Amino acid sequence: MKKLKIIITLIVNLTIAIAAHAEGMCKLGELTIFNCELPKSTSSLCQSTDRSALTYRNGVGGKIRFELSSNDNKSAPVFYFSNIPYSGGGEAHVRFSNQEYTYYLYDKTIKSDEGPTFSAGIVIYKKQDKISNLVCGNDASIHESAYQSITRETYHSIGAK
Secondary structure, rough: OOEEEEEEEEHHHHHHHHHHHHOOOOOOEEEEEEEEEEOOOEEEEEEEOOOOOEEEEEOOOOOEHHHHEEHHOOOOOOOEEEEEEEEOOEEHHHHEEEEOEEEEEEEEEOOOOOEEEEEEEEEEOOOOOEEEEEOOOHHHHOOOOOOOOOEOOOOOOOOOO
């Protein structure tokens, strides 16, 4: 009987540890809003559990190369959300800027004859020029909580793939 209790305790602890595992560059205690696996790095948008802060991180192997948080600027929103419905799909963006660069995290669903086509990635502008369209290598999407918790703005096309 004692061995059974030990086994059950180990299983419960393992289940809790797996459930608590952070996704991508998000830390324990953060909700993953967007997680994009790129060829040379991982980019994640994370939200604190109390929904008070959003943080974007990019890095490799858990090492952060770039981080931007709404905690760093309490006077104005840092992250903005927009979306547009399509017949049989839609597109959503989370936009933020750092110096002369503007980043758009996106997910997109397009209806086709073969069924819906999904894509997600990061479009980067330097001033007004699009300099990159990075496509996620995983099944990335913007989490539904972004639709309610991130400051809304008017949608405009970013030319995502």
